[in-house]
Every structure is written in structure tokens, then in C-alpha cells.
Amino acid sequence: MLMINLILILLVGGLLAMLSERFGSQVPRRVALAVVLIDLAYLLVSLSGLPELTGLQATVPGDPQTWLMHYRAEWIPAFGISFEFALDGISLMMVLLTLVLGAVAVSSSWTDVTIKRGFFEANLLWTLAGVLGVFMALDLFLFFLFWEVMLIPMYFLIAIWGHEQRAYAAMKFFIFTQASGLLMLVSVLCLATIHQGNTGIWSFSYFDLLNTQMAAQTAYWLMLGFFVAFVVKLPGFPFHTWLPDAHTQAPTAGSVILAGVLLKTGAYGLIRFAVPLFPQASMEFAPIALWLGAAGVVYGAVLAFAQTDFKRLIAYSSVSHMGFVLLGVYAWNQLALQGAVMQMVAHGFSTAALFMIAGSLQERLHTRDMREMGGLWHNMPRMGAVAMFFIVASLGLPGLGNFVAEFLVLLGLFQVDRWLTVVAALGLITGAAYSLLLMQRSFQGEPDESRQLTDFGTREMLTMALMMVALIVLGLYPQPVLDMAQPVLEGLLQFSLTVTGGPL
């Protein structure tokens, strides 16, 4: 029930936030923050009742008893569809990330939303609810439902509160994800139909569908359906074109949620569904996926280098960073997968913070164009220092989370494909180039004395400090995160090994 409650609290909280607008335009944001924090507290309190989180026993993908939590209730028995939720180390980590970044998102939009505040906070909370559903649903029908439904509040966030080109960006975002989602829907239904043909029973449960027998070619096509849907969301090259527009045009909180959490649903989907459901097909496909990942790393970095728009640059850097996730997943060994999971968390924090800085700049300067910036450190020293921290985190400075992630991915990848590792490592160098360029163009250089800008206040500094601490902890003592993911990855690797008889 915990898992359903987590989602319900956010749904009802969204409604409350919307209704609370009649008590004043400042009330909704407080309600929203309270709801997210209550949800987070509720989760943390309930976690104490769980079995040892860092146990050594592997989570067996096909056996819900070995998962941390499992809940199932009938929904549409005619098709074997149920409310099936389950939680393992990775999903728990993602849920925590979602809630923490949810609080950050509310905080980041504390002052910059001026119209329809109630509806804004409601959409924010509903998006979070949808994302939590994606991370916890283990019935493929239910998973698809959350996957699609979370788009609607996100669409409204971009379409109503976005910047100049919001109509175009919102539409592009929705169509890309929805169209690729349709491919996944066909794959899900086909998988269920095959399962029904084999066993005579309709089921959409992950645990039932995991070992479905089918022709190799069918599996390959179905795997592609899932792969495209997840890689569009990730976003991986060449399906990334929606991302720069959506990120740039979204309001700050929207960008934070998009980059910090929504992109991770794609990565999560690959690890949870695309590979385990079709291990053999994924094994055949892995070389292509790896090349796409490496191409994304380099291509994203090169494009980021050419941007003049502060937010667009960060958006393209996300393409580059998520390329590492794709590499980590399809290298499919312990090290690389650990790196991919670590990257999901670390990138969530660093990019969320950068988007928040971008939002603050836009609020103060009314532009995102870096050619009109320069010397901002002088005007806003606190913001400058904070930006410096997250920019070097994002370029992979040792001692911070992102370095651990990218290093692990490259280490794991080296065992699989040496030359590809060389290509991917190029991304680190270009990463340093565009990140430092971002810093130089905006915060360093000749200051403009005539600017009257307010520096970061306590609220902003608190939020930033939270994420700084997170990144430092991840960088210096990543063991808890690794331990949390370890049993899950162990189980997944063993599972795919028994099915395919060899490494991916």
C-alpha cells in the first residue's frame, strides 16, 4: 500500500494546491512543498520497516518475493491487468531522487511563476506522481498508463508557463514521446498476446512475461519497440531533437523535473524492461546501441559547444551525459551498470541545479543569451560560486558524483569494447571545453557595473547546498548507492546469463 499511497498523496496534494489558490496566490507553493516533503518523510519512515537495504542477497527479477516490496490487486481481470507495484534497490533510489528533486523544483519556482500558481503547482505534483508510477509499476499495462499520463501535466507546464516558443516545444515534446510510446504499446500488447498464445492466460505482469518464449526475430522487433520509446525519453542520439526545445522553453521547475527525473525514466525502462524482457535480442542489438550511445556522447558535446543559449547548452550537455547511461546499460556488466545508475542520480542533481541557475538568470536578466551576459560573478558572487561548483561537477571533476559515474561506465565499457571507450572518453574532454565555456561566457569576463542584480538568497542557497552535499557525498563515498543497486544488478546479470548463456 505504501507505493500506492505515495502516488495518491501527490495526486490529492496537487488538487489541494490547485484549490488553495483561493486563499491567496502565495499559498499553493507552500502547499506543494509541504506535500512533497510529507511524501518524502512518509517514504523514509516506512523504509525503516524494510528488510536490510544493503543485504547481499540478489534481487531475482522473476521472483517478487526477493524484491523489497510487492503489491498486487486486480484491476481488469478479463485481460489479466492488475495494480502491480514493486520496489527494488534501483526503483527505490529513483523514487527518492524524484521526491528530492520534486522539492527542489517547487523551490526553484518559488518566485518566477506569476500566473495561475495553483494550477502550476498541481501540474508539477501530478507529473511527479506519474513519474513515481513509472518507477514502481510492474504491470506493463499500468506502466504504460503512467508513462503516457505523466506527459499531460508536463505538457501543460511547458505550454502554459513556458517561454517564447512554448507552443512548438510542448507539441514537439508530446508528439515525440507519445508516438514512440505507441510503438511500445504495440510491443507490450504483442508480448502479452504471445504469452496468452503460449499459456492461454492473459497477463501483463512483468513477472509473468519475463520468460516468454518467442521466435528470435519477433523478440528483436518487440525489443526495438521498447528501445525506441525509452531512447526517445533518454534521449539518445538520433532521437534527441525534442529535448533542446522542451528544456529551453520549459519554465525552470519544468526543466528541473524534465532533466532531473523524466529523462531517468528512459534509462530505468532500458534496465528494467528492454533488456530483461528480451535478453537474447538485446545481446544482438548491443553493439548498435553502444555506438548510438557513443555517438550521443560526442555529438551532444559538440552541439553544446556551439550554443549561445544558456539553457540550450545545458540541454545538449544532457544528451551527452545520457549517452554514458546508454553505454553503461548496453555494456551490461556490473561496473558499467553501476556507473549508469550512478550517472542517473548524479546527473539528476547537477543538471537540476544548473537549470535552476539558468532560471534565476532568466528571471533577473530576462534573457538566456550568453552573449548578453559576462562578469556576472562580480554582480552575484554567491550564484557564481554555486554555478562554478555545478559546472565542474558536470564536466566530471574527480571527487564529485558525476566523475564516479562516468569513470565506472568507461571502466566497464573497456572490458567490452576498447575503441568505443576511446571515443566515449573524448566526451570527457569536450565536456570540459563546453562547461568551462559556459562559465567563462556568463560569469567571468568584463562585469557590467550598471547591472543591479540580487544575489542568491537563503532559500536558493539552501536548495543548492542540499544538492552540493549530495554530489560531494556521491563523489567521495559512493558505496551506499552502489550497495543499493548491487543486489538488483547482480540479479539482472545472473538472469540474462542463464537466458542467453553468455555476457551481453
Next chain:
Amino acid sequence: MNLSQMQALMPLLILSLTAVALMIQASIKPDQAVAWVITAIGLVLTIWGANYARDYSQSVTILLDVDPWGLFFSSLMVVAALVTLILSRDSFANEGQRKEEYYLLLVLSLLGALVLIQSSHMVSLLLGMELMGVALYVMIAFPEKGELPVEAAIKYLVLSACASAILLYGFALLYAATGELSYAGLGAKAGAAYAQNPLLIMAGTGMVISGIGFKLSLVPFHMWTPDVYQGAPTPVTGFLATVSKGAVFVALTRMYLDGQLYQYPSLISALVVIAIASMLIGNLLALRQNNIKRLLAYSSIAHFGYLLVVLIALTGKGLASDAVTYYLTAYVVTSLAAFAVIARVSGEDATQCQISAYEGLFWRDKFQATCLTVALLSLAGIPLTAGFIGKFYVITVGLQSSLWALLAAVVVGSAIAIYYYLRIIFAMSKVPAETVEQSGYSGRVLALLLTLLVLALGSWPEPFINYATSL
């Protein structure tokens, strides 16, 4: 004809009596309010009659086949007519014209639809279709003001007459090939006749499909749809989109199954082409529309394309026939919800049907905007709405029958469709310079009920799935 057969015909009888009562009332003391009440009572009684007739399901003469499946659709169409009735009163209320006849026409048209739904013979099919159609011509042209309604009615009349003629010729050819006019007889002789005289059968079925395809506005017989949708008064457009098209599709399904039309490979290939064309062209043409009624016209073309996918997979009772029931119900309910809002927001003013007139509706009238959004998302097939479960059925049925080309068209078509549905939602979400909150609760109950039904069918479909399976 014995008593139990009369009992089986209960809905038709009640509806006919309602028509008679309306005529008598009009000759004694013409009064619009009274006519409205008589119609409403008649329709409610018809729903009861349809329920009553379930216990007497049987073939009544060679012409009609009363079965629970048909009776369910009869009730659904009566409900749609009730919605039309409620919307009509408001949209004609402020015009000082006589409109007792309008209600009579509505009842007659509905009677035609019910005959069509229960028909098991080509004669009753034609009778039902003509009764429904002739009454509709007048309903479309009913407003006295403006040229659009008259233009729409004439277009519909002329093209519809051509379609009926083609349909009749098709029947004649099938009769020449098989010597049968009843679906069952046709089905029994289907195989032998095809072996003996394939050309005649191909020409006959081809003409029948053309005639019916016109009524369903399938590509390439769709030309009339946008003009008629736009020109007709909004409640009548809703009636046309739901009752007229729905009843014809039910009749087509019955003919296809009982007449074993699925035995003709040439017909299947033709249907595949028509279905793919409808899905793609319907959705593509909808992209450029600025009038919401025209947009929904093109979207309905695409929706009947999706339904054809199910029809092609149909060979008997099973998942595919459940899919027809579910999809058609979802489509009817969703369309009614959409037209209920459009009738409210746009009224009969043609300029108010532009998408630009819907800008900022979220802030002007939150309630109507939310209802329309739900309806549009359902048409687009987003989860938690009825439309999604419908799409779920279409894709599953297509997968089970391995109709890959059709599935590809479904996916591409749905992907295109999102754009134009979102366009309306985006227009509604635009924040206007100043907001004038509109209040007033007239007509809200109806839109609310329909919207809730769309959501219920989509988020808790189990009861209805079981019901559809039991039919």
C-alpha cells in the same frame, strides 16, 4: 407474428407510437415544449423497451433479428438521441420558429437507426437506412437562417441518394449471384457462389461497401463529411456522428458476419485499402482545419478507419466482436461529450466554431474546457479514457490476426492525430489578457455525466468488458 415476437419488437413499437403521438399533438395543439416532453418520455420508454425485449430475443420474420447485442446498441443510440434532444432544446430555444416537426424527425430518424441495427435482410437494411437518412436531410436544413445548413443538406441529400442507388445495385448483383437477400442465405451460399461467379460477387460486394462506406464517410467516400458537419446545427452534427454512423456500422458488422463476407479475399483487400486510406487521409486532412466541427469530421473518418481494422479481423464471436462493441461505445460516448461542449460554447454561431474562439477557455469556463479536454484526449487514445481501451482493443485484435500493414497505419495515424487534438487543448490553455469568468450551470450536468462516463469506461473498464462479452 405472435405475441412474443411483438414483445421482441417493443423498442420499435414504442418509438413508432411516440412518432404517432407527436403527429397527433402537432395537429391538435402545436406546442414545442409539449412535443419535447413527449419525445423525451418516448425515448426513455424505448430504453426500457430495449431492456424488456432482451428476454424475447429471436428472429422476427426474415427481416429483423432481435438479439442482445443489437438491443444494447439500440439503447446506446437512444441515449445518444436523448443527448441530442437535450442539446437541441437549448440551441433552438431563442429562435422564434416552430419546431415540433424537428422532434418528430428526430424520432423517425432514430427509428430508422434501430431498424438498421436489427436488420438481418437487405430490404430492412435499406428501409432503415432510408428512413434514417431522409429524416436527417431535413434535420440538417432545419435552421431557417443562413445558407450553410441548406447547402449541407443538399450535399448530403444528393450524395446520399447516389450512395443508396449504388447500394441497391450491389444488392441486385448479389441477388443475381446467389438468389438470396437475407444475410443468412447469402452466407450459406457464399462459398459456392464465389467459385461459380467471382466477378459478380466482387462487383456486388464492392458496390455494397461503397454505399455503406459513404454513410460511414470512409475514404474515398468522405468528401461530404466536413461540409455537412460544419453546416448542420451542432446537435444534429452530434446525432449524425454517433447515431447515423454507429447504426450503419452495426448493420455492416451484422451483414459481414452473417453474410460471411469475410470469405471473399477480394473484399478483404478492398477493406484493407479503405481502412488504411481512412486512417491516414482522415488524420492528415484534420491537421489543417481551423473549424472544430470540420476537424472532428476528419477525425471521425480516421476513427471509422480504426474500426474497420477490427471488422477485417472479425470472423465470429470473440475478442474482435467485443472490440467492435467497446470501440463503438467509447466513440459514441466520447463524441457526444465533445459535441455537448461544442454546442454550449459555440452555439449556432458559425464564427464561434473556429479554434481561435476556444482560446483561453480554461480560464473563462474551466468546467467546459476540462470536459472538452477529456473528450479530446479520449479521441486521441490517452490512457484513463475510454478511447485508450478502444485503441487497446484495436491493436490487440490486429496483433492476433497479424494485420501488420493496418497496425502500422493505426500507429502512424494516431501519432498524427495527437497534433490536432493538442492544438485545441493548447488554444484552450492560452492565458488571455483579461479573464472574464463565466458562470451558469445550464447544460453542465449533461457534459459532466458524459465526461465521467468517458473516464469510467477508461479507468474501470472491467464491468463493461464483461457485459460486452456476455452480449
